[in-house]
Amino acid sequence: MSAKLSNAQIAWRAAQDIADGAYVNLGIGFPEMVAKFQPPGRQAVFHTENGVLNFGEAPAEGEEDWDLINAGKRAITLRPGAAFFHHADSFAMVRGGHLDVAILGAYEVAENGDLANWSTGPKGVPAVGGAMDLVHGAKRVAVITDHVTKDGKPKLVKRCTLPLTGVGCVTRVYTSLAVIDIEEARFVLREKLPEIGVAELQSLTGAPLVVPHRVADLVAPVL
Amino acid sequence: MDKTVPDLATAVLGIETGMTLMVGGFGGSGAPVELIHTLIDRFRATGSPGELTVINNNAGNGRIGLAAMIDEGMVAKMICSFPRSADARAFTERYLAGRIGLELVPQGTLAERIRAGGAGIPAFYTPASYGTDVAKGKPVAEFDGKHYVQERWLKADAALIKAQTADRFGNLTYRRAARNFAPLMAGAAAVTVVQVTRIVEPGEIDPEVVVTPGIFVDRIVVVPQPKQEEELVRDGVAYA
Numbered sequence: 466m467s468a469k470l471s472n473a474q475i476a477w478r479a480a481q482d483i484a485d486g487a488y489v490n491l492g493i494g495f496p497e498m499v500a501k502f503q504p505p506g507r508q509a510v511f512h513t514e515n516g517v518l519n520f521g522e523a524p525a526e527g528e529e530d531w532d533l534i535n536a537g538k539r540a541i542t543l544r545p546g547a548a549f550f551h552h553a554d555s556f557a558m559v560r561g562g563h564l565d566v567a568i569l570g571a572y573e574v575a576e577n578g579d580l581a582n583w584s585t586g587p588k589g590v591p592a593v594g595g596a597m598d599l600v601h602g603a604k605r606v607a608v609i610t611d612h613v614t615k616d617g618k619p620k621l622v623k624r625c626t627l628p629l630t631g632v633g634c635v636t637r638v639y640t641s642l643a644v645i646d647i648e649e650a651r652f653v654l655r656e657k658l659p660e661i662g663v664a665e666l667q668s669l670t671g672a673p674l675v676v677p678h679r680v681a682d683l684v685a686p687v688l
Numbered sequence: 689m690d691k692t693v694p695d696l697a698t699a700v701l702g703i704e705t706g707m708t709l710m711v712g713g714f715g716g717s718g719a720p721v722e723l724i725h726t727l728i729d730r731f732r733a734t735g736s737p738g739e740l741t742v743i744n745n746n747a748g749n750g751r752i753g754l755a756a757m758i759d760e761g762m763v764a765k766m767i768c769s770f771p772r773s774a775d776a777r778a779f780t781e782r783y784l785a786g787r788i789g790l791e792l793v794p795q796g797t798l799a800e801r802i803r804a805g806g807a808g809i810p811a812f813y814t815p816a817s818y819g820t821d822v823a824k825g826k827p828v829a830e831f832d833g834k835h836y837v838q839e840r841w842l843k844a845d846a847a848l849i850k851a852q853t854a855d856r857f858g859n860l861t862y863r864r865a866a867r868n869f870a871p872l873m874a875g876a877a878a879v880t881v882v883q884v885t886r887i888v889e890p891g892e893i894d895p896e897v898v899v900t901p902g903i904f905v906d907r908i909v910v911v912p913q914p915k916q917e918e919e920l921v922r923d924g925v926a927y928a
Contacts, residue, residue, distance in 0.1 A: 514795060515714040515868050531716055531918035532866040538715040538773075538918075549864060551871045551899075552714075552745075553803040556796030560815060579819075590780050591792050594770040597822060598796030601815035632819035632835075 468660035469641040474685035475609050477502040479568055479639045482607075483509050487565040488558075490514070490599060492582075493537035496568045496609055502688075510546075512564060514595040516555050519547040536595060556595070560602040567603035569596070571610045571638075573625040576672040577650040578635045580608065581627035593630075600631030612640035612669055619671035621645065621652060642666060644683055651675045656683035690856045692887060692908045696726040699881050699909040703727060703846050708741040710802065710842075710873040711754055712849035715746060715773065716917030718866035720850040720883050721753045723909075725927055727848075731762050739764045743802070743842060745795065745869060747771035747779035751926035753917045758782060765789035767842070769798050775921060794822060797839050799872060804841040806875020806904070811840045847877030850914065851900070854884040855891070858905030859898040867899060874904035883911045 470478070472495055480502035483489055489509045491497050500522075503509060510519045513535040520541040524530070529540035550558075558564060573581040583596045600606055610620055621638060638645045643666060644656035653675045657666055659682045667674050693699050700723060703709065713719035731737060740763050747766045748755025755778040757763055771779050771790060782788040793801065794816045804812055813836035817823040827838040849870040852863040860882060862870060874880045887910050 513865075515717065516865050530864065531916050532718070532864040534715065534717050534865060534918075538717075549862075549867060551867050552795070552799035552869050553872050556799050559796060590771050590776070590783055591790070592770045592772045593792055593794050593822065595795035597794035597820060598814075598816040629820045631816075 468658050469612070470658070470683070470685055471688065473498060473502075473688040475639050475641055477685050477688060478644065478683065479607060479609050480504065483507070483566055486510065488512055488518070488563060490559065490564055490567045490603065492567070492569040492596075492599065495570050497537070499568055499609070512555075512558060513541070514552070514555055514559070514599070516550050516552060517541070517543070517547060518550070519544045556598050559595070559598050562602050562604065564603040566605045566607060567599050568607045568609060569599060571608045571620060572627050573620055573622050574608050574610070574635050574638055575622050575625045576647065576652050577624070578633040578647045579625045580630045580635050581625040583630045584628040586627070596630050600634040605636050606634050607637045607639065608635050609639045612642040619669060622671035642669065642683070645674070653677065654680050656681040658683050691858045691902070691905060692856055692910070696722055696883075696909055696911070697730070699723060699883070699907050700726050700730065700848070702879060703737050705736045706739045707737060707845040708743065708843070710844040710847040710877050711742055711744040712847070712868070712870035712873055713744065713917070714865070714868040715749065716919075716921065718850050718862070718868050718870055719753050719917040720848045721915045721917050721920070722911045723848040723881060723883050724753050724757055728756055728760055728762070728927060731760060738762050741765045741767065743767045743844060745769050745798065746773055747776065749773035749917065750775045750921035751778070751928070752920045753927070755779070756927040758788065763788060765791065767791040767793060767798070769793055769795035792822065799869065801839055801842040802869065802872040802876045805843040806872060809841060811838050813838055842876060844873070844877040846879045846881060847873040848881050849873055851882050851884045853886045853888060853893060854882060854905070854908045855888050855893050855902070856908070857890050858882070858902030858908060859893050860884070860900040860905065861893060861897060862899055871900045874900050879906045880904055881907045881909070883909050883914065885912060885914060886910070
């Protein structure tokens with residue numbers, strides 16, 4: 466396998482599905498990159514669990530205000546129309562169905578929508594943060610991820626083997642090779658890189674792909 | 689009605705060994721560093737308070753604040769969502785050595801349990817953690833075709849929080865994202881102790897902008913130039 470999207474390109478693709486004015490939570494790390502690729506003319510309102518709506522980019526180095534951070538404990542700035550609120554209100558926004566989109570990273574996604582993204586096993590200190598809350602309530606819960614692990618194993622699987630973050634919660638997966646919806650507990654292929662055939666994509670996926678009559682080309686700009 | 693106390697040591701009086709203590713802050717944002725250090729001073733001088741159960745989102749960073757409390761051996765158990773940080777040595781070493789307990793709670797569940805504690809709601813159902821290891825042993829129920837996990841309220845003997853401005857009646861405003869858990873903890877503790885940057889007379893805070901009404905606040909102590917935990921960690925400061 467040679468052709469694949471970079472992380473930036475996966476984030477770019479996920480950003481194309483976010484509407485102007487949408488309320489969006491981006492998971493810590495890789496998903497935060499999605500904010501950089503909003504299409505021209507669209508501005509989402511970003512939510513962070515520790516109590517800020519409508520935050521912007523990181524401040525210049527030396528200009529951090531450490532009372533103004535995001536859930537990843539990084540310094541942020543505010544956009545016009547920002548709001549502060551306490552943690553219970555923040556998670557009311559999450560679980561209460563008020564967010565349009567949550568975009569999260571993944572260790573494994575199963576065809577039934579189960580997600581494993583918080584723990585790789587019993588070693589070390591367990592830490593869950595807001596992951597188990599964030600997978601519930603948003604109108605769309607999307608995952609962005611490499612299609613396979615570093616050693617080539619499928620991350621899209623029949624059933625998760627790692628500790629679950631949530632059950633039946635993921636609705637769409639953006640990978641380095643494809644865009645896949647989860648519908649009725651099946652992986653439904655919506656887009657794939659033109660360079661890769663369906664058979665090869667299936668061989669890199671741990672559960673059957675439903676292949677509709679029309680599968681669009683997944684094309685991202687050079688970033 | 690004046691809830692101000694003259695100094696930090698007076699503010700933390702009555703916090704004793706074996707108590708459950710809520711500590712405000714999310715990482716360094718909102719961490720009441722001076723109140724925590726005052727408790728550490730008392731522990732060093734008198735051996736109390738120890739064996740504390742501490743409720744915070746995290747479990748300390750670096751060698752100051754909550755991390756210093758853990759280093760000092762004052763904490764028997766943490767109830768938190770994310771006991772990792774840039775420098776989580778204090779908690780990690782004790783946890784791996786079996787010398788500190790951990791109740792891991794999803795962050796939104798932690799917030800709601802604290803809110804419930806202050807609101808007189810002994811239990812509630814949440815979708816968070818259903819079907820996961822974290823839900824093991826907890827009652828589950830189905831509502832309108834979806835499954836939810838029963839969670840119980842959290843209360844504390846005392847809460848230590850940080851606010852920006854207080855009036856003498858205890859009405860509080862916060863600074864930026866530093867409010868996080870503080871308004872919830874203020875309601876859920878038997879005694880709520882607040883360190884504030886600025887104290888004003890009643891009437892000087894517009895009632896429209898009060899975030900935590902004074903009914904939830906017991907003691908106020910002024911710390912005019914509070915330390916910011918994140919800055920201390922970045923400067924490599926240890927509270928020794």
